[in-house]
Amino acid sequence: MSSEKVLVAGVDTSTQSCKVRVSDAATGALVRMGVAKHPDGTSVNPQAWWDAYQEAVAQIGGLDDVAALSVGGQQHGMVLLDDHGRVIRDALLWNDTRSAEQAEKLIVELGEEALATEGKADEAPADSDTNTPADPDAVHARGIREWVHAVGTSLIASITITKVRWVAENEPENARRIAAICLPHDWLTWRIAGYGPQASAEEGLKALSHLTTDRSDASGTGYFDPATNQYRRDLLAKALLGTVDAQKVILPEVISPAGIAGTADPAQAGKNVEGGCVLGAGGGDNAMASFGLSMGAGDVSISLGTSGVAAAVSPTPAYDDTGAVNGFADASGQFLPLACTINASRITNAGCQMLGTSFDEFAELAFQAQPGAQGVTLVPFFDGERTPNRPTASARLEGMNLANTTRENIARAFVEALLCTQRDCLEDVRALGVPVRRLLLIGGGARSAAVRKLGPSILGMEVSVPHTDEYVAIGAARQAAWALATSSDPKAQAPAWPVEIDEVYPATDVEVGEKVYRQYVSHRG
Template identity: 60%
Template sequence: MTQSTERTLVAGVDTSTQSCKVRVTDAATGELVRFGQAKHPDGTTINPECWWTAFQEAAAQAGGLDDVQAIAVGGQQHGMVLLDQQGNIIRDAMLWNDTSSAPQAAELIEKMGWAPTADGEPDDVLARGRFRWVQAVGSSPVASYTLTKVAWVAQHEPENAARIAAICLPHDWLSWRIAGYGPVAEGEDAHLDALFTDRSDASGTSYYDAANNQYRRDLIAMALQSDATGTPSDATTEIANSLTLPTVLQPNQAAPVKADPNIAGRNVPGGCLIAPGGGDNAMAALGLGMTEGDVSISLGTSGVAAAVSATPVYDPTGAVSGFADCTGHFLPLACTINGSRILDAARMILDVDYEGLNTLALASKPGACGITLVPYFDGERTPNRPDATATLSGMTLQNMHRENFARAFVEGMLCSQRDCMELIRSLGSPIDRILLIGGGAKSTAVRTLAPSILGMDVNMPATDEYVAIGAARQAAWVLSGEQQAPRWDVRIESTQTGKSHPAVYEAYAAARG
């Protein structure tokens, strides 16, 4: 394929839980030029090579990347990729939705709280531990975060822990592969020092302080200390200090390496630049052009409420994560493990398709005639209840109708996102506009009921791949050399309005406790 003479092209990659998407984009306008997609395997632990294969398939579907001048990767957050000295993958990556490290998360909180209480700190050990974690890195550990998975490996697979030479995240690893790096033979240099990341994804590890732009290797040492002591040994500290961690690039800073021309930029003079990339939620915010006062609610595999803040946000309870965004600001975020899959569960139980579920749900009344779903099917992250299960309550012989069950599932999903939104609001982040995105937002019932549950009008951006758009926008930003990201139009398809029904959320809050 020859380089376009009419426009400059960039590529945005979304390596998500379910698939890899490649969006070749006009750098000036954000217009879609070509697109490709390939599926990832199901599961909570995945061989990263599957991501590489899917990326290659998606790039080929998108017509190749020979004419692309810059590329960026947005990726699922928190996944733990461990590499040995030769760049080999030590074990399958534990993904964000792997909750097996919940005990290690609790241990890390307790260890942090052991030291004597200082002025202004809670007296309770666990509350004090959460408080100190939030002060250190913006968030308190939960099973989703990378550091808890490192601790799990140290305790359960010490032979693998002993081989760790580098720790990186899914988007870091894929960017490194796009630059042409990978496993090498014994004695050769794998160029682990070429790994790079950005503030947004690094801030979801529990060992990076985004407010001060620094890794906390002492916290990695704490995680690698497999016994119950709170203070890492000298040996564990030395190991943590020797690990290669990806260089954290600034939002508009090009990586010091370019894409392998066999992968991208073959026909581009000087080669294809690689942008820092970022975590999927931060990339979606960039793709949506979010500013202060905006909150996005994304209904995908997980459910995510995220807002933009000019300053760090600290939640001493640890419920809201004080992540960074992709622009130099911050992205206070609350995430549920259970997102649009709640609708899939309803379809399975009721034996209907999506349209049938919509019809049933909209035929019921607000509050589903008294039935309330608390949708913690796979445990939950917000609130932090990794061992929880879903519950249906309020059932009587009079309300046992399919329409009410359908309504309860839709309302339960929206109420769980209202929980997230209210937590963010409670920390002082203004919420003036709601942007509802993700696969679950395609549901007519979800769109119709959202204003009544969320308590305000809801804006519906046109259905699109906002993580990939954000990645492409970042690539265009790096290519431009400007201080600000290019302005790309985001089309709001509709604004949903409706009467608020606070009693529905109140019943939900009572049911979940």
């Protein structure tokens, strides 16, 4: 029997770059890795993703020896394709906010429909005023509830369906050309499988029928219900406004977590592997990161990048009628309740800039101050906020006087504010009855000594810090290994790849941290 390693590849097509990580299928050990940048901006021609993928693959000498591959990608990005398989317009990414108005419209429309239906059921007296408009706040709240129970999450500008509505309203000529709608990871998987634009509509539609996705990424579109694993074309129709028939639009086939999406074009991967390179279902970046961390029920990751994400693995769907927690699916067949802040590492970045320090110097200043920073509190909504929902808010320092306005207290207030925003997310997730037994701290912001050491006190529990690594790419590679295993054994389990924990910080000074958090809450409102 051959002793050669079986290799698998995980692709992370993120907002900033494309990473291609080749791993040992048995152990997850890194074999080689390539990285290529994506262009800046909130709308991007998908061709840039393809070019970056090719560049990253070239850096590592190709993927001819890879037996399986999966793609993890930025969620929510809208890719529109015509009947030839051509990209209709630049993809609108998750961070493109132009469809905020459309999100509100869709919420209100569903709220009005629900209340109107109830009104018909409770037939009004003949002399009553049936034309009295419903209270706008009640309509909005009901709309959020209807969306949450229909697709697991309420609508904000990030969600794909709002972007579809924006195109239907503002670019109807483009909307009328829509033959298929997919997401960034769907499109890249499709291209790696050898599909792309065709010379005729007949061949184009045939190629589009091979589009695939997974539960995790589909659950972020706003027109897929992760609890039933069904598309909601009735909701998609509300976004398309009759420009095209929602029943005829091609949506990617939803592949199970360990399912096989096809085989890679030998020119892309697996040329030297018998049977070719198996393609896994792929997934959204947050789900892939949790899969790369081998998270299970009761595990919660807090990822501190530009934004902050608290993601929990749960065996059952979570429905938050306030809309604060997104009820996404994960990459293992379970669910991924997720709360997100717009501001995370940018908080400490702003503090370093304000005080003119390095990150290490900033942490040392924070350690020299007392918990609560002698009453100085930062409300860190620099670009508005999503959790809590404060889209037009700005940041502010409160509680300052001549005695407590010191560099040390300001640094401490910035670090505490960052952690308190993530405590907000954690509390929202916990309020839904989601078990929280282990907390993993990842992302660039986790490199701060102040964040790591003060985290357990404010977050209220022990914090584990995994070794810094590319967990989206690792999760994609692990899924690829799983798909490869199921190709010969349908009952195969996901490989148990070890996750290296660098440090574990015990839950100390929790009562002190609780006071700091309550001080923060009193100021942020």
